[in-house]
Amino acid sequence: MTAATIKAGWIAVDWGTSNMRAWAMSASGTVLAEAVSDQGMAKLDRDGFEPALLSVIGDWIDGPTDVVACGMVGSRQGWVEAPYQAVPCPTLPSGFVQAPTTHPDLTVHVIPGIMQKDPADVMRGEETQITGFLARNPNWDGVICLPGTHTKWVHVSADEVVSFQTFMTGELFDTIATHTVLRHSIAADGWDQAAFADGLDTAMARPERLAARLFSLRAKGLLHGQSGQTARAHLSGLLIGAELAGAKPYWLGQQIAVIGDHSLSSHYVAALAAQSVPATQVNATSVTLAGLATAYQRLKG
Amino acid sequence: MTAATIKAGWIAVDWGTSNMRAWAMSASGTVLAEAVSDQGMAKLDRDGFEPALLSVIGDWIDGPTDVVACGMVGSRQGWVEAPYQAVPCPTLPSGFVQAPTTHPDLTVHVIPGIMQKDPADVMRGEETQITGFLARNPNWDGVICLPGTHTKWVHVSADEVVSFQTFMTGELFDTIATHTVLRHSIAADGWDQAAFADGLDTAMARPERLAARLFSLRAKGLLHGQSGQTARAHLSGLLIGAELAGAKPYWLGQQIAVIGDHSLSSHYVAALAAQSVPATQVNATSVTLAGLATAYQRLKG
Numbered sequence: 257m258t259a260a261t262i263k264a265g266w267i268a269v270d271w272g273t274s275n276m277r278a279w280a281m282s283a284s285g286t287v288l289a290e291a292v293s294d295q296g297m298a299k300l301d302r303d304g305f306e307p308a309l310l311s312v313i314g315d316w317i318d319g320p321t322d323v324v325a326c327g328m329v330g331s332r333q334g335w336v337e338a339p340y341q342a343v344p345c346p347t348l349p350s351g352f353v354q355a356p357t358t359h360p361d362l363t364v365h366v367i368p369g370i371m372q373k374d375p376a377d378v379m380r381g382e383e384t385q386i387t388g389f390l391a392r393n394p395n396w397d398g399v400i401c402l403p404g405t406h407t408k409w410v411h412v413s414a415d416e417v418v419s420f421q422t423f424m425t426g427e428l429f430d431t432i433a434t435h436t437v438l439r440h441s442i443a444a445d446g447w448d449q450a451a452f453a454d455g456l457d458t459a460m461a462r463p464e465r466l467a468a469r470l471f472s473l474r475a476k477g478l479l480h481g482q483s484g485q486t487a488r489a490h491l492s493g494l495l496i497g498a499e500l501a502g503a504k505p506y507w508l509g510q511q512i513a514v515i516g517d518h519s520l521s522s523h524y525v526a527a528l529a530a531q532s533v534p535a536t537q538v539n540a541t542s543v544t545l546a547g548l549a550t551a552y553q554r555l556k557g
Numbered sequence: 558m559t560a561a562t563i564k565a566g567w568i569a570v571d572w573g574t575s576n577m578r579a580w581a582m583s584a585s586g587t588v589l590a591e592a593v594s595d596q597g598m599a600k601l602d603r604d605g606f607e608p609a610l611l612s613v614i615g616d617w618i619d620g621p622t623d624v625v626a627c628g629m630v631g632s633r634q635g636w637v638e639a640p641y642q643a644v645p646c647p648t649l650p651s652g653f654v655q656a657p658t659t660h661p662d663l664t665v666h667v668i669p670g671i672m673q674k675d676p677a678d679v680m681r682g683e684e685t686q687i688t689g690f691l692a693r694n695p696n697w698d699g700v701i702c703l704p705g706t707h708t709k710w711v712h713v714s715a716d717e718v719v720s721f722q723t724f725m726t727g728e729l730f731d732t733i734a735t736h737t738v739l740r741h742s743i744a745a746d747g748w749d750q751a752a753f754a755d756g757l758d759t760a761m762a763r764p765e766r767l768a769a770r771l772f773s774l775r776a777k778g779l780l781h782g783q784s785g786q787t788a789r790a791h792l793s794g795l796l797i798g799a800e801l802a803g804a805k806p807y808w809l810g811q812q813i814a815v816i817g818d819h820s821l822s823s824h825y826v827a828a829l830a831a832q833s834v835p836a837t838q839v840n841a842t843s844v845t846l847a848g849l850a851t852a853y854q855r856l857k858g
Contacts, residue, residue, distance in 0.1 A: 332779075340780075375769070376776035406738070406772055422776070423768040427737050435736045436728050437707070463765035464802035467724040468676070471707055475677035475723070478633075479641075501765035 262289045264316040268548035269309070271329035272381060273298045276308065277541075280316040285549055289316060297328040297335075305335035306357055309364070323364040324552045325355075326544070327381035330366040340371035340378060344416050348387040348551060367551055370417055377422050381544075382408050385515050388547030389538060390415060398511035401535070403520045405430075407499065409506040421506065423499045426520070429492060438470065441477035442491060443484030451486040455493020456500070456527050463501040469494050496527050507533055515540050563590045565617040569849035570610070572630035573682060574599045577609065578842075581617040586850055590617065598629040606636035607658055610665070624665040625852045626656075627845070628682035631667040641672035641679060645717050649688040649852060668852055671718055678723050682845075683709050686816050689848030690839060691716060699812035702836070704821045706731075708800065710807040722807065724800045727821070730793060739771065742778035743792060744785030750827075752787040756794020757801070757828050764802040770795050797828050808834055817841050 265283035269276065274296035280289040295308040313323070330338030336356065341349035348367070355364040369380035382402050390396055390412070402408040405427045410420040433442045458469060473491060476482040500507070512528060512535035514521045521537050528535045566584035570577065575597040581590040596609040614624070631639030637657065642650035649668070656665040670681035683703050691697055691713070703709040706728045711721040734743045759770060774792060777783040801808070813829060813836035815822045822838050829836045 371776075371780055373780065376773050376780050378776045378779055421769050422772040424737065424771045425768050428733075428768060428771075431732050431736045432729075435732045436725065438725075462803070463767075464799055464805075466764075466767065466803070467726050467729060467796070467800055468722050468803055470725045470729075471723040472677050475672075475679050478679055479672055479674065479677050495768070498765055499768055502763070502767070502769055504765075 262316050263318040264288060264321060266552050267313050267316060267321060267323045268545055269323055269325035270381065270544050271325050271327045272296055273328045276312065278313050279545060297331065297333065302335065305329065305355065306359065310359060317361050320361045322552065322555065323362065324548050324555065325364060326367040326384035326548060330368060331380055336366055338366040338368040340369045343370060343372045343420070344418050345370060347383055347390055347412060347415055347417055348554070349383060352555065365555060372420060375421065377420055379408055379420065382410065383417065384547035384551065385540060385543045386410060386412060386417065387550050388543035388545065389513060389515060391546045391550045392543065398513065399506050401512060401514045401524055403514065403516040403524050409503045411506060421503065423502065425495045425499045429495050432470065433491065437474055441474050441484060442487045446485030446488060448486040448489040452489040452493040452523065453530065455490040456497035456530060459494045459497030460501045463498040466494060466498050492523060496523060500527055500531065513538050515543055563617050564619040565589060565622060567853050568614050568617060568622060568624045569846055570624055570626035571682065571845050572626050572628045573597055574629045577613065579613050580846060598632065598635050603636065606630065606656065607660065611660060618662050621662045623853065623856065624663065625668070625849050625856065626665060627668040627685035627849060631669060632681060637667055639667040639669040641670045644671060644673045644721070645719050646671060648684055648691055648713060648716055648718055649855070650684060653856065666856060673721060676722065678721055680709055680721065683711065685848035685852065686841060686844045687711060687713060687718070688851050689844035689846065690814060690816060692847045692851045693844065699814065700807050702813060702815045702825060704815065704817040704825050710804045712807060722804065724803065726796050726800045730796050733771065734792065738775055742775050742785060743788045747786030747789060749787040749790040753790040753794040753824065754831065756791040757798040757831060760795045760798025761802045764799040767795060767799050793824060797824060801828055801832065813837065814839050816844055
């Protein structure tokens with residue numbers, strides 16, 4: 257590819273712990289090109305960010321170009337620290353921070369995350385997705401659930417983040433399934449919807465018995481030959497059920513949007529439906545891009 | 558050491574997943590010698606158990622010798638499977654199984670574990686400790702808590718195991734502290750009793766918020782500079798508190814004995830004391846040996 261066969265009006269970047277994703281955008285907001293990289297924040301030291309970025313977007317630059325980035329790139333271990341804004345605050349915090357660069361045509365704006373003092377909590381990247389969702393749904397009030405490694409429940413009102421709470425559910429699932437005695441009992445993939453629903457019900461009714469239910473998965477494999485797929489879905493149901501029990505003050509009586517990976521989000525939507533709570537499932541990539549576009553408009557506005 | 562400077566009347570063995578411990582016993586029940594090995598069940602295939610045992614106890618054998626063994630040595634992945642007995646059953650199950658041996662003077666008797674069909678649960682090794690505790694405390698009825706990687710709560714009445722429940726608390730603690738994002742926030746050792754007590758209270762009052770409280774430990778490190786020792790003790794309090802909430806049907810209104818590692822058992826005793834539940838702390842090694850001696854007496858009786 258020769259340089260600047262695509263010339264970006266600006267460049268949108270979602271830079272997380274494990275991966276980086278970039279889009280070449282036209283001035284009018286059309287996606288001209290898209291690229292992904294496995295050079296996540298965790299793999300880079302401070303001097304590694306600019307080369308990692310240029311290896312992905314270098315060909316899109318022809319003259320001075322703004323990059324707008326969200327995610328862990330703005331953490332203390334990232335390219336440049338973009339200090340958290342405290343709730344309550346606008347869903348898109350002000351105070352974008354410029355990352356240090358050497359390329360003469362490159363200006364990188366990093367979007368800050370949001371913090372909450374008590375209960376102590378932090379987010380980076382989700383604020384941009386929420387902003388994108390609100391750009392698509394003006395005047396929306398309610399609760400946004402963002403399932404993932406660290407699932408967030410975010411109360412949004414009048415375009416502000418009022419409060420939020422993070423549950424380590426996704427990371428607990430991965431860690432328990434791969435690093436405990438349950439690794440012998442849980443399949444790497446596969447699903448059993450009835451076992452998921454049963455886990456949900458069990459954990460919502462008795463969330464305090466979680467650590468006992470976990471060991472039961474092992475014992476059921478030993479004594480009753482329970483399949484690894486059933487165990488996998490049941491574990492997911494137990495952990496999401498415990499989370500729903502804990503997050504009840506967030507979702508009870510609210511309108512809910514679920515933003516995240518399609519498959520995981522579907523499980524949350526199903527779990528909420530089992531509580532007679534309707535939830536709208538939202539494409540994560542689409543709102544990330546919309547949020548980055550809102551941030552770019554603010555820079556230019 | 559020349560052969561049989563110590564001649565054992567019989568040999569007691571506690572053979573777990575990670576380690577093996579053996580005692581040369583006189584016919585009258587005195588400990589003549591003691592040895593430990595890191596050749597736990599998980600490191601051995603079926604043919605490896607006899608050599609691993611003889612490398613530890615070979616010098617104690619002079620003529621036909623009985624070995625009585627408890628623990629994971631009797632599991633499906635062990636030396637020989639000693640099938641579980643189902644509750645309700647005597648604390649010392651019948652049906653000891655002989656392991657296959659080639660040494661002409663060696664006879665190895667493996668004590669079976671105990672299972673419960675619903676809720677599905679299993680134990681191996683704890684039945685021997687409980688038996689030893691009852692040998693020391695005849696006619697004792699109540700609940701025995703055995704803290705560890707997989708903590709057991711066992712209802713004992715009239716020398717039988719009535720029911721039991723296993724909580725994966727210890728393994729969750731280790732896994733969360735070393736394999737999740739909290740590894741950045743939790744010290745490898747150290748303690749903060751106030752943080753432990755606060756974690757206990759928090760989790761007992763709101764066990765369903767566990768996954769959120771875990772992420773708060775990370776956020777408190779980032780935002781408030783919480784120390785790794787405080788985070789460590791708070792995590793322990795959260796997990797033990799959630800366990801106590803789940804195990805309440807076991808400990809409420811019962812007399813309690815706690816058998817296990819001294820430091821971990823002390824935390825459980827303190828946690829129960831905070832609920833105004835007195836508990837007796839019991840030396841684990843001592844009751845293991847007493848239980849193996851009871852098993853040997855039955856073989857000879």
